[in-house]
Amino acid sequence: MLEVSGLTKGFGSGANRLEVLKGIDLKLKSGELVAMMGPSGCGKSTLLNIIGGLLAADSGTIDLEGRKYGLKGPSSVVDVRRHKVGWIFQDFHLLDHLSALDNVAIALDISGIPSDESEKRAADALSKVGLDDRIDHLPDQLSGGQQQRVAIARAIAGDRPLLLADEPTGNLDIASGNEILELFKELCHDETNPISILLVTHDPNLASKADRMLLLKDGKTSDSDIYSAWGDAIRGEEE
Numbered sequence: 001m002l003e004v005s006g007l008t009k010g011f012g013s014g015a016n017r018l019e020v021l022k023g024i025d026l027k028l029k030s031g032e033l034v035a036m037m038g039p040s041g042c043g044k045s046t047l048l049n050i051i052g053g054l055l056a057a058d059s060g061t062i063d064l065e066g067r068k069y070g071l072k073g074p075s076s077v078v079d080v081r082r083h084k085v086g087w088i089f090q091d092f093h094l095l096d097h098l099s100a101l102d103n104v105a106i107a108l109d110i111s112g113i114p115s116d117e118s119e120k121r122a123a124d125a126l127s128k129v130g131l132d133d134r135i136d137h138l139p140d141q142l143s144g145g146q147q148q149r150v151a152i153a154r155a156i157a158g159d160r161p162l163l164l165a166d167e168p169t170g171n172l173d174i175a176s177g178n179e180i181l182e183l184f185k186e187l188c189h190d191e192t193n194p195i196s197i198l199l200v201t202h203d204p205n206l207a208s209k210a211d212r213m214l215l216l217k218d219g220k221t222s223d224s225d226i227y228s229a230w231g232d233a234i235r236g237e238e239e
């Protein structure tokens, strides 16, 4: 469903030029949960930003369910951001004064869905992430794991086929992180409505539970197994 080919991206110019991505090739199938690891500063967030239509690459292509992009600026990929890609961040990005239901519904309202329809879809999404009994709670009445579930409900509510999760368990304890990973697997492996998730994580234990692992290092991605990912994660921390 996603194919990235020969993607490159650098920042700055002249002596300050930094080539971050040096020819990324990766593929995700529908229904696949893929974990990406790599040392701090190696370009993981940069790659997600390009796939998510927030940043233009210097060269290369992205094909997401037939929609081709990669080199155009953010204003040319509004449709990708609105309809194809959902985001999950480390720090949840919920609105403090809105209930769980409204946090999810507001994202749908903004995309032009009538408010009673968006409430219904928001309630369905919250039910999918196991929060039926928390829809009227404010974020600070929820645990970290529950807040991240609200953010996941918001990301899936618009029927987006690809979720990009940038260190989504970084602020959670181990048990809550594991629960989020199990939820990701359920969402990907749902036979009636499978999605795909590209998950950036520093945690080799979580990464090893994904369907597949990738390592981003020296500007390139490669398939990885738990042992090399572990070694690179440790070297990354030492930098």
Ligand SMILES: Nc1ncnc2c1ncn2[C@@H]1O[C@H](COP(=O)(O)OP(=O)(O)O)[C@@H](O)[C@H]1O
Pocket: 011, 012, 018, 020, 038, 039, 040, 041, 042, 043, 044, 045, 046, 047
């Ligand atoms: N907008 C930018 N301008 C200049 N340098 C950037 C910018 N965004 C990221 N970088 C640099 O690109 C490199 C990769 O960053 P990033 O993708 O955030 O890494 P990661 O998510 O793997 O930690 C870092 O050296 C960072 O400083």
Ligand SMILES: [Mg+2]
Pocket: 044, 045, 046, 166
């Ligand atoms: Mg990052």
